[in-house]
Amino acid sequence: WTPVTQGEVMQLQRTFTFKNFRQALAFTNLVGELAESEGHHPEILTEWGKTTVTWWTHKINGLHRNDFICAAKTDALFEEQSG
Amino acid sequence: WTPVTQGEVMQLQRTFTFKNFRQALAFTNLVGELAESEGHHPEILTEWGKTTVTWWTHKINGLHRNDFICAAKTDALFEEQSG
Numbered sequence: 708w709t710p711v712t713q714g715e716v717m718q719l720q721r722t723f724t725f726k727n728f729r730q731a732l733a734f735t736n737l738v739g740e741l742a743e744s745e746g747h748h749p750e751i752l753t754e755w756g757k758t759t760v761t762w763w764t765h766k767i768n769g770l771h772r773n774d775f776i777c778a779a780k781t782d783a784l785f786e787e788q789s790g
Numbered sequence: 791w792t793p794v795t796q797g798e799v800m801q802l803q804r805t806f807t808f809k810n811f812r813q814a815l816a817f818t819n820l821v822g823e824l825a826e827s828e829g830h831h832p833e834i835l836t837e838w839g840k841t842t843v844t845w846w847t848h849k850i851n852g853l854h855r856n857d858f859i860c861a862a863k864t865d866a867l868f869e870e871q872s873g
Contacts, residue, residue, distance in 0.1 A: 728826065
């Protein structure tokens with residue numbers, strides 16, 4: 708995960724790579740389920756062969772402990788899907 | 791659709807708004823199915839309550855007639871989902 712700054716907002720971002728579009732979209736859906744279950748929603752950019760996930764907390768315009776937890780859970784989903 | 795430029799690449803971009811994250815993600819999946827059936831893949835940014843779709847043709851680093859067709863088909867999917 709790389710800390711990125713959009714405007715003045717610090718965010719956590721990671722790009723996950725896949726063999727094709729379908730697998731990237733499948734991962735987007737896994738992250739979407741995580742987001743719904745956490746009640747915390749990242750930005751998810753889906754492209755051919757890659758998905759970029761960006762976590763931050765809108766309410767504080769920056770990073771909260773929960774964002775790091777969600778980033779770790781996102782990694783775990785990637786491990787599962789990549790198997 | 792707004793023409794946007796990333797680097798020197800001209801692209802077509804439109805943001806579709808929804809009531810929540812789930813509907814935005816559902817639309818992302820519809821656009822994903824379109825992409826697979828067309829063999830042409832956009833960037834799709836999924837956020838809470840909105841999905842931003844960006845079409846362009848990598849091979850020519852710009853816009854091809856097919857991008858405009860895919861943009862129109864994306865609009866039709868939005869009408870279906872909203873309708």
